[in-house]
Amino acid sequence: MTTRAGGKYQGTSVSLWDLLYSKYITEEKRRELVQQYKSGSITIERFLEMILTIIQQQTTTTSSSSLVMCQPPETKVDSSTTTITTTVTEITEVQNFHGIRKDVTANELLESKIINEDLYKNLTAGKVTVIEVSEMDSVRKYLKGTNSIAGVYLQSTKETLSIYEAKSKGLLTPGTSLILLEAQAATGFVIDPVKNKKLSVEEAVAQRVVGSEWKNKLLSAERAVTGYKDPYTGNTISLFQALTKDLIVKDHGIRLLEAQIATGGIIDPVHSHRVPVQVAYTRGYFDEEMNKILSDPDDDTKGFFDPNTQENLTYLQLVERCVTDPITGLSLLVIAKKGEFYFFVDEATKLILKSTMTTRAGGKYQGTSVSLWDLLYSKYITEEKRRELVQQYKSGSITIERFLEMILTIIQQQTTTTSSSSLVMCQPPETKVDSSTTTITTTVTEITEVQNFHGIRKDVTANELLESKIINEDLYKNLTAGKVTVTEVSEMDSVRKYLKGTNSIAGVYLQSTQETLSIYEAKSKGLLTPGTSLVLLEAQAATGFVIDPVNNKKLSVEEAVAQRVVGSEWKNKLLSAERAVTGYKDPYTGNTISLFQALKKDLIVKDHGIRLLEAQIATGGIIDPVYSHRVPVQVAYTRGYFDEEMNKILSDPDDDTKGFFDPNTQENLTYLQLVERCVTDPITGLSLLVIAKKGEFYFFVDEATKLILKSTMTTRAGGKYQGTSVSLWDLLYSKYITEEKRRELVQQYKSGSITIERFLEMILTIIQQQTTTTSSSSLVMCQPPETKVDSAQLPSPLQLQR
Template sequence: MCSSDKSQSNLQQEKAILKREKAEALEKIISLGSEVRVLKDRLQRAQTEAEHKQKENSVLQLKSQQMEEQLEKCKKMLEELKSKLELQKDGYERQLMLVQTEIEKKIILLQSEVTNTNIQYLIRFRLLDEEVLQKLEMGLITVEQVQASLAQYIGKPTAIAGVYVESSKKKISFLEAAEKGFLAKTYAVEFLEAQAATGTLTDLTTGQTHSVTEALERGIIDKSLKDKLLEAEKAISGYIHKGKQLSVFQAMEERVLDRYKGKRILEVQVATGGLTNPEIGVRVPVGLAVEQGLLNKDTLHSLYDPVSNPKGFHNPDTGQKAYYSEILKTCLYDIDSGVFLFPFGERHITSTSPVSSHRVSVVNSSCGTEMSAYEAFKGKHIDRKTYLFLSQQESNWQEKSTVDQSGTQLHVITDVKSGRQLCLESALSQRFLESSELENYRGGLLSIYEIVDIIFSRMVVVEDVNSPIAGFWDTTQKKRLSILQGFQQGFTDRATALRLLEAQACTGGICIPSSGEKVSLSEALRRGLLDETLNQQLQQFEQAFNGIIHPKTAKTLSVPQAVQENLFPKEAGFRCIEFQLLTGGLINPDTHDRVSLEEVIQSGLVDKVTAAILKDEKFQTKSLTCPKTKRRITFREALERSVYDCHTGLRLLEAAKIHGYGAKSTFHYVWAYK
């Protein structure tokens, strides 16, 4: 083939290729054109949608702007309305205060029956000061302050109004209680006479008090009691003699009133807030009553003397004779009717117990709620005055300063009644008390009862399962006693006291049941928890806790090791081992950790014979006398009979006296129980 033919052939091939490429390019152009049209359509639709949404947003913005403008207008209207209401409120409050002030002034005059003559009486009997009246007129003091100063004289006496049935949680009158067989009618009449003698014959349905005549008209009392109660009511209205209006004491002195009956009335009036001065019809505190001749000191001192003034009331629950003040201390305050009620039932809810930090002191008979005085006060169910009165019935807290071993001054608060004890410095360090609260207490803004209740409300006490018998619980006086006090006051014999103190000394220290502290023998002697003889007898038991030093190796030995090495008396050693095992395990003198008997046996510290003796309860001697039943018991039985003290977490053993039994009369005890 010639070159021209080849060129022509190549040219044709190139044309074919170009033609094919042109066709392909044309297809791509057509395809791209189609895609461009689609994209243009989409873009146009998107633009249309965007314009539509923009229009919608513009409309929404316009509406929002309009709503904001309306809201601003509403706010302005509300502010204007609020200002108008505030002005009206201020005006009404000023008018109300003026009216209230006038009403309160009249109330004071009505409550205390203060006429022009009576004001002179109040001043004369030192119940009201002329200076106070002048300050009130000048606006230097408020009506509330004057009311507060007169409250103790014009307030309702704290007489017992009826019975609280524990099972049903309902209140009933004394007469109804007698009808239902809860108490003898003669007992019920005693309490009604006390009500009449304090001017507080009470209708339990309303809580209101009435005179004898009013009570008869309303059917609150029987007509058969009329004469007896009218006679008792003379303690309020006065005994008319030779044209004079005599008080109870004056009637006794003039022989118008029987002396025994008069003393019983005086005891009731003293217990419920003060003696009544019939001339002005208000109660007078005991101190002022003596000054005013409503009572003399000899009679006052004899009110609680069983010989010159026998107990004139019967405890409705037990039937035992009692003073009115003793029964009042066991009563509840009913917030439903604002009266005091005697609790009747088997729960004994007002009894003080070591297992409960507070007794029930307040109830709401309308719904059956029961609470402590502090709970009621914090819940605003009772006022501060009632809270303090109820607290004083339950406890008697007193503060004293003392110095510890390092010479640091401590402030200790002690409940004289129950034996509980708190250290203010410890309460601060443990965050049970804030510095501001202590300052308020020091400044008189908080009472000693409030500061104690604040601390108790924050304390968390855990039962100490390793506790020995830390002390006694006097079931009669409801009080904690140390072991030595229990012996000195005749609850137990010296041998039992020694054994219990041995158990304390070899398990961590001498226990202070009032505070829960455990101290060394020297400190216990300093604090009066031991006498010199006991201190000497307990030395080796303190060694048992701290460890016995081997004289040759200077190694610290446990009790079993020391007994095996003949470095510790065998009999005393066995007692220490028994005390330690029964309170949680043998004590490692180096760490003071507890070790079980099985671990001790495995370690070889106790031989098999000794281990068998320790395991067998038959070998546990009845070396103690139960302070309650006076029967012989083992240390294990003492622990089983004990209760955990909610105040300290330590174990207490209940104790009671038997007539003729005590430190000076062991012979009588042995004779009675041998």
């Protein structure tokens, strides 16, 4: 503890932890200091002194940054009065932004056309902060860039490896590995994807992320960021300028330049940030000839390689085939072993998707012309859905027009809230009688036979969904009239929840190795106790299927035992739990009854039954074993699958009814609480329980914080929440907030750096930026500088950016 901190901590006793996670310390600085301390480079006393110095520098600058400029008094004299006017001008000094390797001034961002005049004035007036501006998509792209290829994702084991380690294990050739590492160095930093570190080449060699034999080659590539020295003038020049002066080999230079453009833009080494294309033209960092080369690449200029398909690709094409790490957000190149299925979008299909344009998309694309490719890879489409649609299109099951309609429907469902549908109502015959005639008007309705829906273990009729209040009368009529399809209705959030449920805990994510394991395998390796493992597997069986998270399979208990996903010693216990899905047999009547009914008839132990029932409710709703789908709570009451007493037990759980266990914190939790601590697999979308080794940092939201977040409500959110009342918790865990941003904001709130009100405002701002198109954050069209010599314009390299 210390009482020497300044700023908001002035005169209080505060821990080094709270200072470290305060607003005064950037994420980058935080990591750097923690790594220095853990490596033994600095003592805890030195650590504290460095933090105090940073805070002092920031708070001293803040207090002295408002400078008042006083003009000499102006005196006006007339015959009766003397007026003295004093003009006072207040000038605010703006804190610098963090560039790639050094700080960047707000003035430089203005001159580089990254921010406009209005935003600059707001900054200098203190109406917006440096942090808020840095988080704008249109600014962050140039300060931080987008993801380069950080490492390798081994599909068979779900393991993450660095590029160099993949080379050492024979998964990548030395040539492919070196080219990928050079691209990392030339776009900012060499990356350790396992520890989520961004390093200079010197640091990467020292920490053995790369071998010393490649040090000189990577230092050369790194100059694309830090700048090359002009041998004639001694000035710092850019990658493109070094290329035109023949200081680097042409093919090598083109490869690095293309990587920079693919990850956010050409880097200005003098000012240490990326620049818009038109600024790159102006500063001599790009020209028409290079634009043509990169706009129409052939195999000779495709400098990167997909080891799975043996294709030469551009860097952007290779990045587009990567998956995203669920915790770090890094892009990882998938390596599929021989015989494994490798999903990617081939270039011919990609060309069709990119050339299929629409102006009918909602959400953040409202009112703009956008390609089907951009919609497919937007935040509205899950990885699983993306794969499914691409495979349907490539197999010929759907046309490109149908593909587009399905995407637009998904986006519309997510971004708009509709209270009702406009449907044709079928009226009975109307008879009008007057003194001379009788008129009978009959409305004829064509009835279409509706295909069944896929339930948990068997098909479900549309009529059953109507009776279960999962769909309403209007939607049912649209189905029978053929105006909407079974597939479209199945994909609605309000329907899918009951047909498929939400995620149960599918497996384990080993934080130290980034490896995915099944529950049973984690037990076998001593990572979970037998008791914890059995309880988790019973929850899987009772909510639908036993899951193999490595091969992404959902299996019956019989199948899981046969495929050795679970051991045969647990077969009977899991078959018993599975009856929560398929139904129990009433020994008196022979009827199929539900889990709750079996519990009431003492056919299963109370604690066991409550645990399974809570898992069902946490993953979408109570399962009706007769019809093989979940049902809304009011329907469960009506059918005798739930009652008020059980509702009270599950609504206010104590340690005796918290039937699940967090192995990291040793806490008893409800199933929902444990699910909320999971991470999502980037490829399968499955929920995985994180296992942190002793000494590793384990991130989770504690129950007290969660309660505050769930009780903080707003009606001001945009996107899919437009016009509804929603909690800060739901917004925080929505598709609009990345895993990395979620962690950062929670840590800031828990450290006291931001209030709950500020937390909410920051979340609303992020959602607004993502779901609305504003003139200040619109994409800059990549036009070359205007020339007065003739009317010709250089081609635009828009196709270089997705």
